[in-house]
Amino acid sequence: MSAAATLMWFLTLVFDTFGQLALKAAAGADGDGLAHWKAMAKDKWIYFGVSAYVIEFFVWLAFLSMVPLSQGVLVGSVNILTVIIGGRIFFKEALTPKRIVASIMVAAGVGLIGWAS
Template sequence: MVNTVAYAVLALTIVLDVAGQVCFKLGLNRSAGSAGPRSFWRRVAGTPLIWAGVAAYAIDLGAWLFVLSRVPLSLAVPLASLSYCGIALAGRLLLGERLSPRRWAGTVLIALGAAIVSTTA
């Protein structure tokens, strides 16, 4: 039986994944340019939002290892796919991205798949 703490930490990994991706996207949007690769990497390395994304991923790694030590892999990974749903929503709500009906349908299918996996023994 999976305990409540493990599920809570799994939810945290989803939130951290979404936060990291949003930080990366916002950081890259703000540091974008058409210069060469060296200049690009210098700008990226100097962007605080990129470092916030790296920090979110570092914490996510520790949390994910905790989850894997307590939750079956065949349950943890499908539930972690909910981060795709969170990223689609964050893209729409925070970044103003347009999502096609097909992308919404795919997002709903991922959520339904995670729900099915989480309710099966």
């Protein structure tokens, strides 16, 4: 990959991971049902999360204009690992050996399908 493509790949990882973690933070709002949605609508994190995805959409398009789709999906599958690491750091989620192996299996599977397509 060129330096520009590598930078774009890095940015997709940053925005994808940040977006997911922001949505998780927003989902922790109080209440059930409609009250939960009203609480989320007042939470800044849901807007950060959605904004990160809008930005990531364009960064992903820019990245795919530089590399073949198969290569893009292959290296993009790393986001599964960055989100699970982010979950550990920011939400104190358990990172057991089984979860680590499971994450690697899913990421490898997505990468393999992307590479083969």
